[in-house]
Amino acid sequence: MSSMTREQISVVENESMLLAVDAFAGTGKTTTLVEYSKCRPDKRILYIAFNKSVASEACARFPENVQCRTTHSLAYTRVGKRYQEKLGSPKAWEIAQTFQCNTKRAKDALQTLANWFCSADSLISEEHLDVELQGDSAVASDIVQLADKVFAAMKDKRSPIKMPHDGYLKIWALELPNLAFDIILLDEAQDTNPVTLDVVMRQDCQKVLVGDRHQGIYGFRRAVNAMETVQAKSRVALTQSFRFSEQIAGIASALLTDFKGEDKTIVGRADMSNAWSIDRSQPFTIIGRTNAGLFSSAAALVLDNDVKLHFIGGFDSYVFGKVLDAYFLWADERSRITSPSIGRFNCFGDFQQYGVEAGDLEIAALVKTVEQYQSQVPRIYEAMKASQVSLQEKADVILTTAHRAKGLEFDQVHMQDDFIELPPEKQYDPEEINLLYVALTRAIHAVRLPESLTRWLRGRAQRTNSVKATETVDGTERWHSLQGEMSEREAWVRENVEAFDRTSADVIRFLLQKVDILRDALD
Numbered sequence: 001m002s003s004m005t006r007e008q009i010s011v012v013e014n015e016s017m018l019l020a021v022d023a024f025a026g027t028g029k030t031t032t033l034v035e036y037s038k039c040r041p042d043k044r045i046l047y048i049a050f051n052k053s054v055a056s057e058a059c060a061r062f063p064e065n066v067q068c069r070t071t072h073s074l075a076y077t078r079v080g081k082r083y084q085e086k087l088g089s090p091k092a093w094e095i096a097q098t099f100q101c102n103t104k105r106a107k108d109a110l111q112t113l114a115n116w117f118c119s120a121d122s123l124i125s126e127e128h129l130d131v132e133l134q135g136d137s138a139v140a141s142d143i144v145q146l147a148d149k150v151f152a153a154m155k156d157k158r159s160p161i162k163m164p165h166d167g168y169l170k171i172w173a174l175e176l177p178n179l180a181f182d183i184i185l186l187d188e189a190q191d192t193n194p195v196t197l198d199v200v201m202r203q204d205c206q207k208v209l210v211g212d213r214h215q216g217i218y219g220f221r222r223a224v225n226a227m228e229t230v231q232a233k234s235r236v237a238l239t240q241s242f243r244f245s246e247q248i249a250g251i252a253s254a255l256l257t258d259f260k261g262e263d264k265t266i267v268g269r270a271d272m273s274n275a276w277s278i279d280r281s282q283p284f285t286i287i288g289r290t291n292a293g294l295f296s297s298a299a300a301l302v303l304d305n306d307v308k309l310h311f312i313g314g315f316d317s318y319v320f321g322k323v324l325d326a327y328f329l330w331a332d333e334r335s336r337i338t339s340p341s342i343g344r345f346n347c348f349g350d351f352q353q354y355g356v357e358a359g360d361l362e363i364a365a366l367v368k369t370v371e372q373y374q375s376q377v378p379r380i381y382e383a384m385k386a387s388q389v390s391l392q393e394k395a396d397v398i399l400t401t402a403h404r405a406k407g408l409e410f411d412q413v414h415m416q417d418d419f420i421e422l423p424p425e426k427q428y429d430p431e432e433i434n435l436l437y438v439a440l441t442r443a444i445h446a447v448r449l450p451e452s453l454t455r456w457l458r459g460r461a462q463r464t465n466s467v468k469a470t471e472t473v474d475g476t477e478r479w480h481s482l483q484g485e486m487s488e489r490e491a492w493v494r495e496n497v498e499a500f501d502r503t504s505a506d507v508i509r510f511l512l513q514k515v516d517i518l519r520d521a522l523d
């Protein structure tokens with residue numbers, strides 16, 4: 001424990017019943033939680049991880065008194081295995097067939113159920129509909145009724161309608177489980193589903209929520225930022241990063257201070273510095289904000305070179321098909337479009353206009369990519385598919401979106417130019433700043449910043465310098481006026497020293513003598 005920082009020690013020694021640990025990027029939260037657990041060998045501890053791979057890695061690091069699980073694995077043991085014969089995701093057409101409705105209605109009911117599964121609510125209601133469906137109360141009520149019936153079918157072992165993983169998690173949560181642990185460590189608390197948070201907060205035990213409120217990037221999946229919503233009895237911050245230099249820490253802090261009102265500063269490693277460009281003769285990672293932005297960077301690579309690409313999470317998980325669909329819209333081959341969200345546009349111009357009006361970064365990137373590569377898009381898609389390798393270590397270039405990059409680190413990072421423009425418009429989604437912060441703080445030794453971020457930093461440095469210059473002018477003026485005031489007082493004391501009693505007068509004379517000596521020395 002001697003090598004731990006003061007901040008880490010203050011977490012390890014904290015006995016609060018509800019402790020929130022604001023762990024900024026790369027600040028060694030797992031190391032801290034492992035130490036916290038080692039110091040409490042007689043306590044039964046549950047570490048709740050965000051996903052399966054984090055839980056398995058944690059199993060190898062935590063001591064024996066700690067169970068490392070995901071909420072789904074906890075729920076599976078108690079409820080999910082009852083449905084092991086029928087686990088899966090029901091399809092809209094099956095729902096439409098079973099309940100005699102159209103596919104659109106079936107899809108809306110499934111989405112409503114998915115939203116309800118994540119919530120802490122016990123009943124399905126109109127609140128769980130996607131916002132655009134909430135306007136018409138008759139339609140909304142129909143969808144809620146259908147969702148109720150579908151959920152009943154999911155639970156019915158005789159029905160062929162499958163039980164989704166979030167479905168048995170919800171049933172488990174509704175049973176108000178008693179987890180029977182002395183301490184719960186909830187990791188990635190900034191992106192917790194309300195259903196999980198509710199189960200955790202109901203437990204009568206000590207709780208430690210760990211997360212970085214600036215890495216909350218799953219709001220679109222109805223996650224809540226527990227680091228902001230929960231009123232913790234005690235809060236500790238981990239600000240010393242062990243991953244990156246002071247320069248990267250400085251940029252991350254500037255972003256969080258200016259756009260998120262953060263008052264803490266991330267401290268980088270004083271013993272390392274970083275490069276601002278990528279050495280392309282060595283493996284590097286491209287982090288894009290959007291799938292289309294990533295497609296565009298991969299296109300530039302596969303068109304020119306024989307290159308091995310690794311896509312974090314697998315090529316097929318990136319919905320690059322949307323780029324193809326946007327291309328089919330551009331090429332007026334509408335019959336080949338598979339995505340309904342693109343198929344609903346009459347022409348590429350409408351799609352482009354909608355993207356601008358909605359301020360949608362994904363559409364903007366799709367439009368830009370299609371306009372740039374035009375008829376080469378299908379060829380690029382095939383070339384990308386052919387260039388992929390499944391092992392990260394075998395790749396020349398690793399590609400990922402900022403969403404998938406969370407929790408990972410890379411030696412060299414090239415940030416694509418499809419992140420939010422800075423400074424952002426008046427109305428902006430703070431999660432866009434979080435995504436910039438997540439991407440930037442993945443880098444260890446080298447990072448290429450997006451142009452917009454570089455421009456903003458330059459402007460910020462100029463503004464800071466001019467503020468400093470004004471402060472210097474103001475400071476000089478204040479100093480002159482203070483000096484004038486002091487001289488007047490000194491002259492008065494010199495003239496009136498005899499008016500004081502004898503002891504005070506002696507002290508004043510002694511001090512005036514010292515002032516004269518000092519003044520002579522300075523002259």
Ligand SMILES: Nc1ncnc2c1ncn2[C@@H]1O[C@H](COP(=O)(O)OP(=O)(O)OP(=O)(O)O)[C@@H](O)[C@H]1O
Pocket residue numbers: 003004005008023024025026027028029030031032242243407
């Ligand atoms: N007090 C420390 N002194 C030196 N290195 C440390 C200290 N604490 C953690 N580290 C190192 O920092 C690195 C990241 O630590 P750890 O794996 O605990 O972080 P994490 O939880 O995975 O990351 P993050 O903080 O980004 O979520 C590790 O290499 C770890 O050894």
